[in-house]
Amino acid sequence: MRLAILRPADSNERKSLYMKLVEATIIYAVLFFFALLVGIPFLYMFTGSFKTNGQLFSWPVNLLAPEPTMNNYERLLSGEEIPYLRQMVNSVIIAVSQSALTLLFASMVGWGFAKYEFRGKAFLTIFLLFTFAIPFQVTLVPLFQMIVRLGLLDSFLGVILPSSVSAFGAFFMRQAMVSIPGELLDAGRIDGASEWGLFWRIGIPLSRGALSILCVLVFLTAWNDYLWPLIVLRTPENFTYPIGLATLDGLYKVEYGMILGGAFIATLPIVLIFVAGRNQILDNLTIGAVKQ
Amino acid sequence: MFGRGRKIAPYLFISPFFVGYAIFFLYPVIQSLQLSFYRQVGLTNAPRFIGFDNYIRLVSKDALFIKALSNTTYYALGSILIIVPLALLLALILHSPKLRFREFFRFLYFTPNITAGVVVGIIFGLVFEEQYGLVNNLLLAPLGIDNVRWLRDSRWIMPAVILLGVWKWTGINAIYFMVGLQNIPPELKEAARVDGATRPQVFWHVTLPLLRPILAFVLTVAIIGSYNLFAEPAILVGPEGGPNNAGMTMTMYLYNRGFRELKMGYASAIGYSLAVIILILSVIQLILIRAFRED
Numbered sequence: 001m002r003l004a005i006l007r008p009a010d011s012n013e014r015k016s017l018y019m020k021l022v023e024a025t026i027i028y029a030v031l032f033f034f035a036l037l038v039g040i041p042f043l044y045m046f047t048g049s050f051k052t053n054g055q056l057f058s059w060p061v062n063l064l065a066p067e068p069t070m071n072n073y074e075r076l077l078s079g080e081e082i083p084y085l086r087q088m089v090n091s092v093i094i095a096v097s098q099s100a101l102t103l104l105f106a107s108m109v110g111w112g113f114a115k116y117e118f119r120g121k122a123f124l125t126i127f128l129l130f131t132f133a134i135p136f137q138v139t140l141v142p143l144f145q146m147i148v149r150l151g152l153l154d155s156f157l158g159v160i161l162p163s164s165v166s167a168f169g170a171f172f173m174r175q176a177m178v179s180i181p182g183e184l185l186d187a188g189r190i191d192g193a194s195e196w197g198l199f200w201r202i203g204i205p206l207s208r209g210a211l212s213i214l215c216v217l218v219f220l221t222a223w224n225d226y227l228w229p230l231i232v233l234r235t236p237e238n239f240t241y242p243i244g245l246a247t248l249d250g251l252y253k254v255e256y257g258m259i260l261g262g263a264f265i266a267t268l269p270i271v272l273i274f275v276a277g278r279n280q281i282l283d284n285l286t287i288g289a290v291k292q
Numbered sequence: 293m294f295g296r297g298r299k300i301a302p303y304l305f306i307s308p309f310f311v312g313y314a315i316f317f318l319y320p321v322i323q324s325l326q327l328s329f330y331r332q333v334g335l336t337n338a339p340r341f342i343g344f345d346n347y348i349r350l351v352s353k354d355a356l357f358i359k360a361l362s363n364t365t366y367y368a369l370g371s372i373l374i375i376v377p378l379a380l381l382l383a384l385i386l387h388s389p390k391l392r393f394r395e396f397f398r399f400l401y402f403t404p405n406i407t408a409g410v411v412v413g414i415i416f417g418l419v420f421e422e423q424y425g426l427v428n429n430l431l432l433a434p435l436g437i438d439n440v441r442w443l444r445d446s447r448w449i450m451p452a453v454i455l456l457g458v459w460k461w462t463g464i465n466a467i468y469f470m471v472g473l474q475n476i477p478p479e480l481k482e483a484a485r486v487d488g489a490t491r492p493q494v495f496w497h498v499t500l501p502l503l504r505p506i507l508a509f510v511l512t513v514a515i516i517g518s519y520n521l522f523a524e525p526a527i528l529v530g531p532e533g534g535p536n537n538a539g540m541t542m543t544m545y546l547y548n549r550g551f552r553e554l555k556m557g558y559a560s561a562i563g564y565s566l567a568v569i570i571l572i573l574s575v576i577q578l579i580l581i582r583a584f585r586e587d
Binding site: 106 | 301403
């Protein structure tokens with residue numbers, strides 16, 4: 001800015017108030033337009049869940065629900081079509097266990113790579129980086145056969161276990177833990193702490209921020225996942241909520257209000273989590289992008 | 293259990309992860325390669341070695357595979373060509389100084405990305421509904437355009453899926469670009485301005501080249517994401533991809549063959565083809581980004 005003052009001819013500084021107003025108007029108009037494009041489908045999901053089928057499929061389109069009905073939610077939650085509440089609980093159980101297991105494995109391996117020198121470390125790092133690039137679709141068929149052989153078909157464990165070893169999580173935790181000062185650990189060793197004690201009492205507390213971000217990311221992935229649970233889970237009582245919604249969508253295409261209600265109550269908790277931690281999460285989501 | 297031994301401790305720390313990684317990732321990767329040279333239908337039947345037959349059939353006799361491949365490539369190209377410039381534009385706007393409600397817009401644009409694919413598919417069933425849908429009634433009707441048969445006309449299914457992809461992915465990519473813009477030292481732009489460069493010139497010759505690493509990241513994620521596409525089209529137009537299989541993606545095709553028809557060997561070959569295609573595309577993308585650097 002100081003440079004600009006030295007050169008008053010700079011067009012930016014000479015811009016008239018009028019031009020600034022025009023520019024601001026355009027900017028906010030564009031932002032507002034995109035906000036509508038993003039927001040209206042969500043709004044329509046929400047209001048649609050309070051509509052009867054007749055109201056939903058009528059003309060002209062009404063984005064609001066002038067005569068709201070709770071009928072969709074009552075029928076959905078009474079479980080007369082599918083055990084939806086149970087399926088949402090299943091999703092919670094699976095997403096929580098998967099997050100806990102992933103965090104444990106990732107923080108341990110991250111700690112090992114961040115704070116120790118050992119034979120094979122360089123090789124394992126490069127090996128992990130290369131295999132990381134292999135798409136998961138390659139593993140689906142043998143994984144499925146393995147799950148069947150282990151007797152884990154139609155079980156939560158069959159969904160959770162294969163998804164709990166995250167190479168991304170390993171790298172993420174290694175990055176977070178590498179900056180923990182070695183002197184702290186040496187001091188701990190002098191005080192007689194075990195290596196596990198150092199990890200548990202120093203490593204974990206000092207990387208709480210990274211752990212919470214990884215936790216949200218893993219939870220979100222597990223909560224929204226469709227393909228793998230669809231392959232493993234077989235009975236409606238064991239389905240996760242996306243499979244439940246998909247069956248409802250496939251069987252009762254006409255009951256759209258009910259489907260929208262299910263979609264809304266499954267999306268709300270995730271959005272609330274992100275509203276609560278938005279700045280920390282949004283800033284850290286991009287860690288991968290910056291490190292490239 | 294970890295004792296005081298600093299020699300064995302690291303191995304104990306890394307072993308739970310690597311044991312899991314070996315069982316649930318590396319073993320299936322190798323097993324899948326082997327299986328792709330066998331014919332195995334169902335879980336109990338004995339596999340029969342058939343060499344490269346699965347692969348030969350995929351590329352020479354399987355019209356549906358070629359269809360899924362071209363659909364997915366159509367989606368990848370279409371969505372990337374719309375999303376990348378749009379995300380960049382939004383990032384530039386959101387990055388402008390003294391903007392009010394920046395956090396609000398940033399968060400709102402990002403929300404589609406945290407919404408489950410199944411939920412997005414369900415919402416967009418209404419968005420693209422022919423008679424009562426939002427696009428036809430709120431966007432096209434005011435322009436005097438007749439109802440488009442989005443989900444029933446095989447020509448319009450992929451454009452619908454692409455628009456769904458644009459809705460879901462533009463916001464997060466705008467956030468990636470914003471990080472890239474924040475990392476460009478403002479002095480560089482100011483210096484160029486002082487030297488008499490116009491704003492478009494600064495954008496083309498300073499900002500854009502410095503965003504190259506982020507662009508590479510965005511493209512890589514977009515390519516991988518395109519070939520992973522499954523839940524949204526499966527819900528929107530059904531597991532077979534709707535009329536003329538126009539919405540069938542590669543991952544849907546793998547799922548259908550492998551898990552609805554239980555053709556284990558064939559599905560493994562599809563998986564490996566997918567891996568090879570993603571690898572080739574990633575390499576091409578890296579070479580292109582490099583080529584621009586030489587300019």
